[in-house]
Structure formats: structure tokens, C-alpha cells
Amino acid sequence: MSLCITMKSIKNRSTLILAVLAIAMSSLSACHSDEKEKQEQQQQEQQEEAVETPPVDLVPVEKGKLSSNIAIPGELIPYQQVDLYAKVNSYVKKLLVDIGSEVHAGQLLVVLEAPEINSQLAGAQSRIKQYEAIYFASKATYDRLLNTSKTPGTISLNDLDQAEAKKNADLANVESAKSSLKEVSSNLAYLEIRAPFDGVITNRNVNLGAYVGPGGKGSDPLFTLQDQKRLRLVVSVPENFTGALSTKSEVDFTVKALPNQKFKAKVQRLAGALDEKLRSERLEMDVYNKDKKLLPHMYADVNVPLPAGDSTFIVPKTAVVTSTEKVFVIRVVNHKAEWVGVKKGFSSDDQIEIYGDLKADDKIVKVATDEIRNGSAVKDK
Known part of the structure; x- marks a missing residue:
């Protein structure tokens, strides 16, 4: 009987301990659950706050001058080039030069x-002698009538006038014949074609005995002559960059044939107008080519410097947003974002010029996006 009571007592105590342990575990689980909910709620609040008030880096707007440059393609062309044609219909009698000949x-x-032409020359000379003979005869007749008219009543005034008129007409025929001779003589001079300037013959389209004539549309020239000791480097600068061009600038360029060699040239001529099709300004540099390393019509990669103009605002490139709405920077005033429309200028490395309604030392967002809406709250990191 005593043993049964003892076992029953032990059993009741075990049940009590288990119940206490269960209650303790339940309390601990409830505390842990409450703490986890608090942490999740804090994280959510922080995320919502970060979305509503994003932390950003601010930089001041500073005044400065930003020099830049642009890389554009160019072409080397001869300083002077001419196609030589025959002035009169004729045959090639002598060829004294060929392709590659240097001439003066x-x-x-x-x-x-x-x-x-020789026949025309002989005919013109004969006509001069013919008209001179007629003129000398009419002049002699007029002189005799003039002397006779000094005796009153011998020669009528009308006969004297007609003799003088014939003499003057015959003299005019003589002068006309002399002009024709000069014209034919000039054509003789066209049978010799000479170089108009120092250069190199780069093209020849005739051979001995070939029939040639006045150059026209579609006809080939006898020769092409180029001045290669001085070349023109020609580039077309886009409209956006024409405001910074100057004849004091010096460019450097390379060509594919000599990739490891850099050449320099000074700006000599600005077109002063935009090409209607390309919307660009023609820029020319003189390149002295005494060693003839460069050839006409080579393409060149040209680096054109764009010197800084008036003082402008300089900001990081990341501060300028180009969206579908507009181009802007985000100015921060009293922890509020304010979109300020700007126009872009030159850029260099990681900086860019901007123009807009800004003041020096205005604070703007360094890395701006259109997700930071106009009027939203922001805070500095």
C-alpha cells in the first residue's frame, strides 16, 4: 500500500514538471516571436524611409573653364591641283613628262x-599684205586729190570726202587682218603646254600621235599636276563645336600608313559658314610635306583642341540627368530636391560644362537619377 502511494506521488510530480517546462518554452517562443516581429518592422520602416528620403552625396556647383578636344576624320588634299587640257584641236607631237615627273x-x-593652224597663219599674213596694198593705193589717191583741191574749182568736196572714206576703210581692213594674225599666233602658243606651278605629274591620259581637243564635260585631261610639298588637311567640325574654333589652334593627327607617327598642323582657314547638308564648318590646316611621307587624299584621324571660353559651371558628369522629360541637375534646398533644367557644354574626363539657372556653391546631387522626383525629400549621406 505504501509503495503504490509513493509511485503515484512521483508520477504527479513528473507531470507537474513537464507542465512547467511547457509553459516556460511557450513563454520563450512568444518572446522570440515578438522580438522578430519588431526587427522586421524596423527594417521595413528603414526601407520605406530610404525610399521616401534617399540618402545622397552632395557636391557644390563651381565656376571654371573646361578645355576639351574632339576626334574627327579628315582628308589630306593637294595644296594646288590642276587638270591640263588642250586648248585647240591637235595631235600630240612630243611628250616630255610622265607619271611621277617633278616639274617646275x-x-x-x-x-x-x-x-x-600653220595654214591659217600663212593666210592671215597674206591678207595683211593684200589689205596694206589696197590701203596704200587709196591713201595715195586721197593725197593727190587733197593736193589738187588746193586749186579752187578743180576737185569737188564730195569726191574728196569719198576718197578719204575709202582710205579709212582700207586702213580698218589692215587692222582687222593684223588682229586675225594675232589670234592665229595665239593658237600656235597653245600648242605648247607648260606647268603653271611646281609639282608632280600624277596622271597621264595621252600617248604620241593621239588626237586631243578642248576639255569638256566627261573628257579626260592630258595631265594632272599636284603640288605635294604642301598639303591641305581638311576637316568638317560639327555645329555644336564651331563656337570654340580659332585660327590660333594647333591640331595633331595620324594616318593609317604611319600609325606610330604623329603629325602637327596649325589652323589656317575657317569657312565662316556651315555646310547646308553636313551642318558643319570646314576647317583647313597647311601641312608641309617636304619629305613626301604623306600622300594626297590620305585619310587622317585629327584631334582638334577646343579651348575654354567664358567661365561656366563645372559639375561631375554623373550629376547631369538626360531623361525623356528634359536635361537637368538636382539642386537640394532645405532637404528638398529641385530639378533645374540645364544645357550641356564641353566635357572632359569625368566633368562637364552646364548652363542654367544656378549659382556658385549651390548644392546638387552628385549621382542623380530621375527616380529622385522634383520636390521629394532627400538627406545627405
């Missing part, structure tokens, strides 16, 4: 032959 101004390049 006034040097004889080709001799042409036109037999009909």
Missing part, C-alpha cells in the same frame, strides 16, 4: 601639232 613652273610638258 613654266616647264614644257607636251608639244602639240596642228597643220591647219
